[in-house]
Amino acid sequence: MAPMVEIRDARKVYDGGFEALKGVTLDIEDGEILALLGPNGAGKTTLISCICGIALPSSGAIRVGGNDVVTEYRAARDLIGLVPQEVNLEPFETVWSTVRFTRGVFGKRRDDALLEDLLKQLSLWDKRNAKIKELSGGMKRRVLIAKALSHEPKVLFLDEPTAGVDVELRRDMWRIVDGLRASGVTIILTTHYIEEAEAIADRIGVISGGQLLLVEEKAALMTRLGRKELRIDLQEPLGAVPDALAEFDLALADDGHTLVYSYDTGAERTGIARLMTEMNAAGVILKDLRTSQNTLEDIFVNLVHDDSTEETGA
Amino acid sequence: MNWMAVGAIYRFEMARFFRTIVQSFVAPVITTSLYFVVFGAAIGSRIDEVEGVSYGAFIVPGLVMLSVMTQAISNASFGIYFPKFIGTIYELLSAPINFLEIVTGYVGAAATKALFIGVVILVTASMFVPLRVEHPVAMVAFLMLTCLSFALMGFIIGIWASNFEQLQLVPLLVVTPLIFLGGAFYSISMLPEFWQKVALLNPVVYLISGFRWAFYGLADVPVLVSLLAIAGFTALCLAAIWRIFQTGWRLRA
Numbered sequence: 001m002a003p004m005v006e007i008r009d010a011r012k013v014y015d016g017g018f019e020a021l022k023g024v025t026l027d028i029e030d031g032e033i034l035a036l037l038g039p040n041g042a043g044k045t046t047l048i049s050c051i052c053g054i055a056l057p058s059s060g061a062i063r064v065g066g067n068d069v070v071t072e073y074r075a076a077r078d079l080i081g082l083v084p085q086e087v088n089l090e091p092f093e094t095v096w097s098t099v100r101f102t103r104g105v106f107g108k109r110r111d112d113a114l115l116e117d118l119l120k121q122l123s124l125w126d127k128r129n130a131k132i133k134e135l136s137g138g139m140k141r142r143v144l145i146a147k148a149l150s151h152e153p154k155v156l157f158l159d160e161p162t163a164g165v166d167v168e169l170r171r172d173m174w175r176i177v178d179g180l181r182a183s184g185v186t187i188i189l190t191t192h193y194i195e196e197a198e199a200i201a202d203r204i205g206v207i208s209g210g211q212l213l214l215v216e217e218k219a220a221l222m223t224r225l226g227r228k229e230l231r232i233d234l235q236e237p238l239g240a241v242p243d244a245l246a247e248f249d250l251a252l253a254d255d256g257h258t259l260v261y262s263y264d265t266g267a268e269r270t271g272i273a274r275l276m277t278e279m280n281a282a283g284v285i286l287k288d289l290r291t292s293q294n295t296l297e298d299i300f301v302n303l304v305h306d307d308s309t310e311e312t313g314a
Numbered sequence: 315m316n317w318m319a320v321g322a323i324y325r326f327e328m329a330r331f332f333r334t335i336v337q338s339f340v341a342p343v344i345t346t347s348l349y350f351v352v353f354g355a356a357i358g359s360r361i362d363e364v365e366g367v368s369y370g371a372f373i374v375p376g377l378v379m380l381s382v383m384t385q386a387i388s389n390a391s392f393g394i395y396f397p398k399f400i401g402t403i404y405e406l407l408s409a410p411i412n413f414l415e416i417v418t419g420y421v422g423a424a425a426t427k428a429l430f431i432g433v434v435i436l437v438t439a440s441m442f443v444p445l446r447v448e449h450p451v452a453m454v455a456f457l458m459l460t461c462l463s464f465a466l467m468g469f470i471i472g473i474w475a476s477n478f479e480q481l482q483l484v485p486l487l488v489v490t491p492l493i494f495l496g497g498a499f500y501s502i503s504m505l506p507e508f509w510q511k512v513a514l515l516n517p518v519v520y521l522i523s524g525f526r527w528a529f530y531g532l533a534d535v536p537v538l539v540s541l542l543a544i545a546g547f548t549a550l551c552l553a554a555i556w557r558i559f560q561t562g563w564r565l566r567a
């Protein structure tokens with residue numbers, strides 16, 4: 001089956017000459033939840049803007065549901081719901097009228113039952129006749145989601161949906177996303193909270209400096225994260241890993257002063273106790289021990305950091 | 315054409331108008347009454363008839379034009395500028411609609427509001443002075459074309475403006491003077507000969523002249539020229555909007 005969203009070498013150069021996207025290629029499958037992680041100014045919003053029609057890509061091709069977003073914009077945008085990063089709402093309108101407006105602008109026939117359902121799901125039904133300016137920040141975010149869903153999109157873009165919202169609302173938001181996944185909506189969300197990507201995404205993409213640095217299944221990433229390192233400082237430096245310890249996944253570091261043992265925390269046995277016994281038998285004397293774990297944060301920071309040093313070095 | 319979307323924009327804009335119906339209704343009635351007190355009663359009593367029409371009745375077409383033009387411009391420019399200002403424009407840009415549909419929705423609503431105000435003023439005026447309309451079809455046509463073309467112009471101003479000052483600038487510095495100098499309160503033939511020629515450069519002269527002709531059969535310029543002028547102005551606005559549509563100017567990054 002063709003991917004829901006196909007991005008081929010998308011570039012975006014703004015009028016001032018700033019290159020916000022430097023050739024992004026990415027496929028997003030039907031029904032998946034993809035989290036785009038990246039620092040501020042990485043190009044996340046620009047990428048979404050180019051897909052949704054708010055900005056025009058300078059080159060490259062973007063298709064949604066097989067429709068080119070520039071030449072077949074009607075068919076493409078029909079499928080898309082967008083929740084913008086900024087809370088952009090008409091302050092004097094009521095919740096109901098603004099949601100109805102969105103459905104209309106997307107060319108859908110009036111359907112009060114559907115909107116009632118939607119507002120109830122988002123706990124907005126009681127507030128349907130309230131003016132937007134009377135709502136709290138969290139409620140306004142829900143209104144944005146209601147608007148985006150009002151025309152029954154197949155793909156939903158959530159641009160930083162939980163930026164600056166409290167923990168409770170963030171959990172609410174995740175629950176909503178979960179519910180949408182169950183109804184088969186493809187979801188692309190941008191965030192700079194790693195915790196958020198971990199909590200709800202199927203796949204995680206890391207974007208920085210206008211480039212996609214990595215896209216990986218969350219499960220694969222988590223396995224990578226599941227690996228831990230045990231660093232053993234030795235009394236006497238070793239020239240090589242002793243043959244007696246060859247069965248362990250060991251490496252030497254610090255000119256032979258440290259043995260590094262990598263192991264899987266998910267495995268039934270870590271093998272640490274056996275390693276200690278074997279080391280003792282081989283006469284290797286240890287001075288100190290410490291363990292460390294890779295986190296998504298480490299990977300992320302490394303990726304983004306490598307990228308920016310490359311750039312300043314160029 | 316995505317008429318569903320056009321309708322949604324139109325209804326949304328009209329709802330804004332009906333929410334403030336009292337202001338929308340009362341303001342033009344009071345303004346018109348003031349004009350009649352000042353120009354009709356105070357000054358008009360010292361002016362003889364203008365070409366066989368009492369001064370109070372003579373200024374009615376000009377008064378209607380004055381309000382309709384300014385209302386059409388301000389409604390349309392505000393209508394499209396406000397979403398730009400508060401950021402809700404993202405919705406229009408990401409919707410499966412083209413520029414023509416956006417224009418139809420906003421300009422249609424602005425023209426309707428201006429038309430409504432025009433009718434209110436006509437009704438108010440008829441309570442002060444005896445009105446007669448010699449060419450009703452032409453009258454309606456001029457009125458509607460003026461609402462439409464000035465709403466189109468307002469839409470362009472709203473797209474162009476990047477702050478509220480600019481939004482006010484064109485109506486204040488260009489349109490209002492052109493209307494006042496366009497013979498709203500006098501016949502061009504009352505001007506010295508030199509200024510009569512200058513006045514012919516003012517496009518509003520043709521609109522007011524044509525509109526007044528529809529009432530009293532009096533015109534400063536031939537009515538056909540008036541009709542051509544308004545058609546030309548509408549075409550010019552449409553061309554400008556077509557250009558904006560193609561380039562995405564000031565709308566799409």
